[in-house]
Amino acid sequence: MEKAETLVKRHKYIGKSCALFFSSDPIKITRAQGQYMFDEADNRYLDCINNVAHVGHCHPDVVRAGTEQMVQLSTNSRFLHDKIVLLAEKLASTFPDPLSVCFFVNSGSEANDLALRLARAHTKTTDIIVLDHAYHGHTISEIAISPYKFDHTGGEGKADWVHVAPCPDTYRGKYNDKNCDPADFGAKYAQEVQTLIEAAEENGHRVGAFIAESLQSCGGQIIPPKNYYRDVYKYVREAGGVCIADEVQVGFGRVGSHMWAFELQDVVPDIVTIGKPMGNGHPVACVVTTPEIAASFTATGMEYFNTYGGNPVSCAIALEVLEVIEREKLRENAVVIGDYLLEEFHKLKEKHPLIGDTRGVGMFLGIELVKDLEKRTPATVEAQIVITRLKEKFVLFSADGPQANVLKFKSPMCFNKDNADELVQKLDQVFSDLEEVRSKNGPVGKMAYENGIIDQSGVPKCLVAANGDVTHPTRDN
Incomplete structure (x- = not known):
């Protein structure tokens, strides 16, 4: 179909709340390979978004593993088969003791x-x-446990059994380099969790769990300060609770130096959740926990059954993803390319006042944009302009964070040095173009710029939708 026809059918048959990347002018992707995606005109886009295609889009070995297993056996998980136990054994070998029991979803x-x-x-x-x-x-x-959702449009607010601790953001969070000694960041933010535990107990509640992404993604590519999770886990366990590490976005070697991001803080959670990259785009995920917690779950008497969780095809694919990570040394690549990119992002920060902060580890990086370096005013519109201009230059990027002003880098792990150089060069050009626009247009042009109007140089500060409506850039998740 032509792109216009695809859009018409999507608008008719797909729920309007199902968002697209670059929703005002979406790209129609027809194929992908490695770190590249291709549209219907066969334009090649450098993919800096897809942490799902972990080892690369359509990796031939992963495709082969899934195809061969599907030809042989594809059934529900109540039948005994080898693949589920082989995958569980392989996964368990990557976790520290006592994390060893798997539930597939x-x-x-x-x-x-x-x-x-x-x-x-x-x-x-x-x-x-x-x-x-x-x-x-x-x-x-x-x-119910996601402030990113329940505190925003359509959300119903916080339930009384949910307690929200400050995000350990050391750039614009409650404790930052303007009001706190960096050496105290971890202790200060961890104490906020202890305060919540004490307040809950005073109100007759008992905290049973603490859950957090090991590195917060939608919150703006947040790298928690040293010893934060060490202290938090101590407080939670002293209160009788368990600690859950959400590794759905940051696991499987994305941080490079370790297989799992929680290992950066030298802690061992009680429960770990993994997904997204596990199947390289195939729907497979897992919960890994301790024998003790698994026994408590069994003791409830309720059987756990998931029709497709742990089916032979999913397990064959996930096994091959693990093999590819090792065989192609993708963790090592994440260290080399991630360190190089972060250094280059630091250089861009020194050159462009629009960049307030650069941070990250491995292939999990963020560039926070601000209108004012001293006030750290979020540059939300500018972030949308940057990702739109990058799209025009055939680079796919996204923005997120509470103010949608953080550029997120989470590419397939096969991203290489040439890709990194291309990304940095195009980022540099986009930032330079924005600065030129702001310096040329004067007060009126600057006002138009900040309010989302297209300027004479063609920077798309408002976008025309397929139906002719003019809309401002919105956050693309």
Whole structure:
């Protein structure tokens, strides 16, 4: 179909709340390979968005593993087969003791939902501490523990059994380099969790769990300060709770130096949830926990059954993803390319006043844009302009964070040095173009620029939709 026809059918048959990237002018993707995606005109886009295609789009070995297994056996998970136990054994070998028991599901949302059930079975309480701006999934239970959703449009606010701790953002959070000694960041933010535990107990509640992404993604590519999780886990466990690490976006070696991002803080969670990259685009996910917590779940007497979770095809694909990570040394690549990119992002920060902060580890990086370096005013519109201009230059990028002003880098792990140079060169050009526009247009032009109007140089500060409506750039998740 022509792109226009595809859009018409999508508008007719797909729910309007199902968002597209670059929604005002979406790209129609027809194929992908490695770190590249191609549109209907066969234009090649450098993919800096897809942490799902972890080892590269349509990796031939992963495709082969899935195809061969589908030809041989594809059935539900109540039948005994080798692939599920081989995958569980392989996964368990990558985790520290006592994390060794696996429950297979189909998505990260399902994994986090099951993690809540495990925690409640073990602690006999529902109260939970979450981080502000966190996102843990799209099910009812996960929306309830995701301030990223329940505190925004369409959300119903916080339930009384949910306690929200400040996000450990050391750039614009409650404790930052303007009001706190960096050496105290971890202790200060961890104490906020202890305060919530004490307040809950004073009100007759008992906290049963703490859940957090090991590195917060939708919250703006947040790297927690040293010792933060060490202290938080101590406080939660002293209160009788369990600690859940959400690795759905940041696991499987994305940080480079370790397989799992929680290892950066030298802690061992009680429950870990994994998904997205696990199947390289195939729907497979997992909850990994301790024998003790698994036993508590069994003791409830309720059988756990997931029709497709752990089916032979999903397990064959996930096994091959793990093999590719090792065989192609993708963790090592994440260290080399991630370090190089972060250094180049630092150089861009020194050159362009629009960049307030650069941060990250491995292939999980963020560039925070601000209108004023001293005030750190979020440059939300500018972030949307940057990702739109990059799209025009055939680079796919996204923006997120509470003010949608953080550029997020989370590419396939096969991203290479040439790709990194291309990205940096095009970012540099886009930032330079924006600065030129602002300097040339004077007060009136600057006002138009900041309010989302297209300027004479063609920077798309408002976009024309397929139906002719003129709309301002919106946050693309």
